[in-house]
Amino acid sequence: MSIPSACVNLGGIELDTPVLAASGPFGHGREFEVLLDFNSLGGIIAKGVSLEPWPGNPPPRIAETASGLLNAVGLHNPGLNKFIEDDLPLLRELGPKIIVNIIGKNVKDYASVAAGLNGIEGISGLEINVSCPNLKAGGLSFGTDPDLTYCVVAAVRRETALPLLVKLTPNVNDIVSVAIAAEEAGADVISLINTLSGMIIDIEKKKPFLGNRFGGLSGPAIMPVALKMVWQVSEAVQVPVLGMGGITSASDAIQFILAGARAVAVGSGLFYDPDLPAKITGGILAYMSKHKVTSLSELEGLAHTGGDKVEV
């Protein structure tokens, strides 16, 4: 029997392993240099980059919840120019493929960030974070509306020839319609999920704990929600799906692949264990050997046909 291979093609991006670092928790990677083996990461999705610097939210920005964490960092970032000058050169030396997560306050901003990254060496793809608050629509995120999502994705698509990932927010009634809109607008990959909106209250001060009141929930607490959305979206679109949300083990990652994900990303899990990508990659290979499969394509979405399909 031949040796299992963990290589996948994610919307035109060839990855040595199906495990990526999700945008945000990993920052721009360099801080993790001594903590993990970059060979175990297929790709790194850089922290959200906007055209101009964004200051981020007032502190506190982090709170812990049962098996998860709430963050309200507020997409704090140094802006496109500084990202290109300071962060990208270090990022592309780490080894894994680099995907840049782009953010904006309006459609034009998103398109300008994409245009600004054209011709720059060492970028394998762009990921549009459609969870940003749309200032024109009173702060509701673009990703809550299929039409707005279509507009953002189409505008970016016109500016870039790079593989385009569209990262969906789970804070919607119907994730499938948003995914379809993104695909129609030219997405090469649907990436999901972003954080779930939530809050906690400080009972001593009798006010919201986070400086921004509301934050985004990530970590193991959200995994079942993420898994179901990956399941639903992978049934509805032709393009590959990048699954994430609460992954902290190889078995979590394998669940996402069986639900229909081509690859997976880990975010908050890196806080608990920076060595997670190596453990997941190793665990996936061991699982493939055990189940006698040599290519991940044999596993992708297998749960849809393997078991009984139950609609919820």
Place this chain on the structure above:
Amino acid sequence: MKTLIKQDYSLENCPVTEKLFTATGFCRLTFYAPSVTTEAQPGQFVMVHMPASSGRYMLPRPYSICSVDRENGQLVIFFEVGGRGGELISTVEPGTTLRLLGPLGRGFPKPQAGSLLVAGGMGIAPLVFLAKSTTVPRTLIYGSRTAARMACPREDLDLPGLTVVEVTEDGSRGERGTACEIAERYIPSSSAVFACGPRQLLAALAEAAAERDIAAWVSVEERMACGIGACLGCAVRTDQGYMRVCKDGPVFPAGEVNLQDEHTECLCQSGGN
């Protein structure tokens, strides 16, 4: 050619060599952690991971390095068992291991003769290390609400050249008053101030030191996730915008960091990231 910045911290499994509850609810843990002790500077901290056996998904907790014995690779942390994380960490027994990430952050500059060290409550932890790092004449004001919370063993503070002034709000040990009230008496004759404790204390000290043009450094706390400067979760407002407590701090020049802790109005409805 790789031009990566070499980081000087690491994540290691470190055996617990000693555990002591110095007072009810206050735990002092000693580790064999040569990877941390070699480079550790006063004011730096470690991220302590939860015991693997707990099976719990909880963020590592930041604790100041309270002292080190470089020769024997021993590292001490000292903390109040205040919440779920501290509780779990305080259950480990000598012989078992915990993962420590460190040394992290920027510490205090070296104190000169005539320095005033001010600790409020658990703010004592990094100041023990700082006090031990020199033998020049220096004064430590150690304040607490009440005697039962003055958890740092007195012998840890019996150091050559160090004058210790204890103060409790209820007068149950040492002078009666707040650390700040006592500190204000000492500040005019001090060469510099080094402080760690509640924000209000730090803010008052910063003001008192600034009035007399005396240099002051404060160690501030914020909730952390990564501890290494990646996630931007531990922001504190400074003269240069938001900075990271874990990487740019935790020690800041008192005049440059906003210690008022007043949070402004928020506009972002969706919260997130």
